[in-house]
Amino acid sequence: xxxxxxxxxxxxxxxxxxxxxxxxxxxxxxxxxxxxxxxxxxxxxxxxxxxxxxxxxxxxxxxxxxxxxxxxxxxxxxxxxxxxxxxxxxxxxxxxxxxxxxxxxxxxxxxxxxxxxxxxxxxxxxxxxxxxxxxxxxxxxxxxxxxxxxxxxxxxxxxxxxxxxxxxxxxxxxxxxxxxxxxxxxxxxxxxxxxxxxxxxxxxxxxxxxxxxxxxxxxxxxxxxxxxxxxxxxxxxxxxxxxxxxxxxxxxxxxxxxxxxxxxxxxxxxxxxxxxxxxxxxxxxxxxxxxxxxxxxxxxxxxxxxxxxxxxxxxxxxxxxxxxxxxxxxxxxxxxxxxxxxxxxxxxxxxxxxxxxxxxxxxxxxxxxxxxxxxxxxxxxxxxxxxxxxxxxxxxxxxxxxxxxxxxxxxxxxxxxxxxxxxxxxxxxxxxxxxxxxxxxxxxxxxxxxxxxxxxxxxxxxxxxxxxxxxxxxxxxxxx
Amino acid sequence: xxxxxxxxxxxxxxxxxxxxxxxxxxxxxxxxxxxxxxxxxxxxxxxxxxxxxxxxxxxxxxxxxxxxxxxxxxxxxxxxxxxxxxxxxxxxxxxxxxxxxxxxxxxxxxxxxxxxxxxxxxxxxxxxxxxxxxxxxxxxxxxxxxxxxxxxxxxxxxxxxxxxxxxxxxxxxxxxxxxxxxxxxxxxxxxxxxxxxxxxxxxxxxxxxxxxxxxxxxxxxxxxxxxxxxxxxxxxxxxxxxxxxxxxxxxxxxxx
Numbered sequence: 001x002x003x004x005x006x007x008x009x010x011x012x013x014x015x016x017x018x019x020x021x022x023x024x025x026x027x028x029x030x031x032x033x034x035x036x037x038x039x040x041x042x043x044x045x046x047x048x049x050x051x052x053x054x055x056x057x058x059x060x061x062x063x064x065x066x067x068x069x070x071x072x073x074x075x076x077x078x079x080x081x082x083x084x085x086x087x088x089x090x091x092x093x094x095x096x097x098x099x100x101x102x103x104x105x106x107x108x109x110x111x112x113x114x115x116x117x118x119x120x121x122x123x124x125x126x127x128x129x130x131x132x133x134x135x136x137x138x139x140x141x142x143x144x145x146x147x148x149x150x151x152x153x154x155x156x157x158x159x160x161x162x163x164x165x166x167x168x169x170x171x172x173x174x175x176x177x178x179x180x181x182x183x184x185x186x187x188x189x190x191x192x193x194x195x196x197x198x199x200x201x202x203x204x205x206x207x208x209x210x211x212x213x214x215x216x217x218x219x220x221x222x223x224x225x226x227x228x229x230x231x232x233x234x235x236x237x238x239x240x241x242x243x244x245x246x247x248x249x250x251x252x253x254x255x256x257x258x259x260x261x262x263x264x265x266x267x268x269x270x271x272x273x274x275x276x277x278x279x280x281x282x283x284x285x286x287x288x289x290x291x292x293x294x295x296x297x298x299x300x301x302x303x304x305x306x307x308x309x310x311x312x313x314x315x316x317x318x319x320x321x322x323x324x325x326x327x328x329x330x331x332x333x334x335x336x337x338x339x340x341x342x343x344x345x346x347x348x349x350x351x352x353x354x355x356x357x358x359x360x361x362x363x364x365x366x367x368x369x370x371x372x373x374x375x376x377x378x379x380x381x382x383x384x385x386x387x388x389x390x391x392x393x394x395x396x397x398x399x400x401x402x403x404x405x406x407x408x409x410x411x412x413x414x415x416x417x418x419x420x421x422x423x424x425x426x427x428x429x430x431x432x433x434x435x436x437x438x439x440x441x442x443x444x445x446x447x448x449x450x451x452x453x454x455x456x457x458x459x460x461x462x463x464x465x466x467x468x469x470x471x472x473x474x475x476x477x478x479x480x
Numbered sequence: 481x482x483x484x485x486x487x488x489x490x491x492x493x494x495x496x497x498x499x500x501x502x503x504x505x506x507x508x509x510x511x512x513x514x515x516x517x518x519x520x521x522x523x524x525x526x527x528x529x530x531x532x533x534x535x536x537x538x539x540x541x542x543x544x545x546x547x548x549x550x551x552x553x554x555x556x557x558x559x560x561x562x563x564x565x566x567x568x569x570x571x572x573x574x575x576x577x578x579x580x581x582x583x584x585x586x587x588x589x590x591x592x593x594x595x596x597x598x599x600x601x602x603x604x605x606x607x608x609x610x611x612x613x614x615x616x617x618x619x620x621x622x623x624x625x626x627x628x629x630x631x632x633x634x635x636x637x638x639x640x641x642x643x644x645x646x647x648x649x650x651x652x653x654x655x656x657x658x659x660x661x662x663x664x665x666x667x668x669x670x671x672x673x674x675x676x677x678x679x680x681x682x683x684x685x686x687x688x689x690x691x692x693x694x695x696x697x698x699x700x701x702x703x704x705x706x707x708x709x710x711x712x713x714x715x716x717x718x719x720x721x722x723x724x725x726x727x728x729x730x731x732x733x734x735x736x
Contacts, residue, residue: 435556451571
């Protein structure tokens with residue numbers, strides 16, 4: 001039979017964003033100690049409280065051990081062999097986007113994120129983070145008219161120290177885990193966002209993270225606060241150059257939703273995944289957590305994880321306020337030698353709290369995909385409800401799917417539902433499509449997109465289209 | 481339209497078809513009958529290009545071209561349609577999207593403009609009437625949660641939309657109650673045309689009460705042992721497959 005498809009035959013994939021921007025970079029010396037932390041803090045002209053916090057985090061970090069419980073495998077990381085700060089050299093802080101280095105603007109253009117005012121994406125405000133610093137934030141003034149603060153984290157520390165002081169570490173304390181402690185000590189930039197009482201943010205806010213410098217880790221921090229009755233939808237995208245080495249990305253994201261506030265947080269993560277033999281790629285070790293502090297508040301995480309050599313992240317919700325809602329919608333794809341251990345934690349503390357978990361794991365090549373989730377119903381969480389659904393899809397027979405759902409219930413009124421499935425893209429399914437005139441590659445893409453539909457419909461429109469395309473590219477070559 | 485010459489094929493190293501000769505002309509409806517394991521479904525899958533069904537000898541020409549050289553999707557685009565015995569479920573992919581993608585792939589291949597969603601919907605609505613299908617099915621996922629009857633009707637509906645030159649219907653009658661069978665037969669009959677051929681693969685004569693074939697073939701142990709007019713089907717029904725010469729005594733069970 002001519003050209004019969006062989007779904008076990010796996011070839012390479014194309015990574016579109018693998019270029020390097022040639023730009024002069026300023027770094028601090030390699031390695032980590034108190035001196036380095038003081039240097040980073042000084043470069044950012046931080047107030048004293050910030051430096052103190054960093055040092056406390058560092059002192060705690062050195063007492064901690066790297067976690068080994070995740071279902072991922074990698075050689076030991078030498079934390080003294082990483083640059084903790086790298087930034088494009090700037091003569092002075094650019095006051096407007098026109099003053100930003102054209103090389104940088106071009107980089108973002110190549111990535112499909114125009115930053116120049118006349119080319120801005122309508123309806124999306126962008127904070128562009130390049131290695132350790134934010135290089136531009138669009139629509140800032142327009143948002144300020146509504147009282148919305150959207151800026152780089154460094155700027156927030158300087159301009160809004162009270163808000164930062166009040167909420168920084170309130171959801172993810174530096175004692176939380178090894179990578180969160182490391183991040184707290186050395187974080188360099190990220191986005192800050194505050195939506196005032198009763199304001200519905202009229203556009204999507206987004207941060208685009210780009211790693212450029214070699215041997216450098218990116219440690220950014222995002223803090224989003226939605227005050228009473230506020231609403232915000234936030235997007236995050238990530239890419240990095242193709243390199244043989246592994247680079248560490250250890251971010252922390254904290255969300256705080258007050259009474260009746262809603263935060264929707266969407267991620268399309270496309271860090272460099274390594275080549276088809278598993279060389280290189282980003283270690284994406286991230287702590288993301290939201291706190292539904294107020295009554296009737298809602299936090300919704302949607303993630304599409306197609307990149308990184310290793311992904312370790314569990315966007316979680318602490319449902320403190322009565323009637324608050326937490327949601328987690330996830331698509332994680334591992335191809336070639338990628339590994340992902342991802343999922344969520346839903347901690348029900350308030351009464352009538354609800355949570356929904358929909359996780360779709362796709363494994364191809366030698367990819368290993370683990371869902372790990374915890375649903376915890378505390379004593380006082382009267383009438384809590386959870387619905388969880390974890391589906392795994394396997395392409396070929398060298399990959400793996402693993403599911404570890406943990407459930408802890410301490411209140412008898414809780415209602416829990418859990419569904420799980422594992423399926424394999426069958427030759428029969430592909431043949432059925434082919435017999436109707438659709439080629440094998442398009443068939444796989446169609447089947448996978450169908451599998452992910454429940455999650456994609458949670459993404460903002462433009463992102464959903466992007467995610468579908470990304471999934472197609474990531475699976476390129478997974479049918480022979 | 482279709483010429484099969486001394487076709488031998490094997491599955492997992494076991495030869496199932498031991499030399500099939502068959503010629504189907506435009507406008508004709510052929511029925512291929514035979515007991516379980518005689519190779520009927522294997523023949524259908526070989527013609528459609530299913531992986532794992534290996535042709536070891538012989539030739540198949542479709543409109544003068546070597547069919548065996550073409551990948552399955554090209555055969556489909558050239559106008560071969562296989563109605564599946566067990567239609568496959570594709571969760572999350574709507575019938576509408578699936579069929580529009582398929583139709584446009586076929587239209588592109590033939591140098592025609594692609595249909596947009598609106599034109600496609602109009603076409604689909606019209607074709608659904610053929611098999612009395614509910615319009616809601618268009619928005620449901622391909623075959624997901626369909627009853628046996630709905631799946632078979634949906635196959636005929638797909639055939640009506642894709643307008644093949646040669647339709648091979650593999651056990652389309654299996655699992656259908658009499659009402660559903662009539663509806664399916666009605667749909668098939670409505671599609672008979674001088675420039676279209678059909679091959680009905682079936683175990684029972686029952687279907688042939690509603691779709692009257694021009695030629696009936698009896699397939700036994702991987703060979704066509706007898707061909708005749710529509711009355712052959714009735715005779716078979718009455719006397720059983722053992723009646724056919726070289727039939728029962730040579731039959732051997734074949735795993736399917």
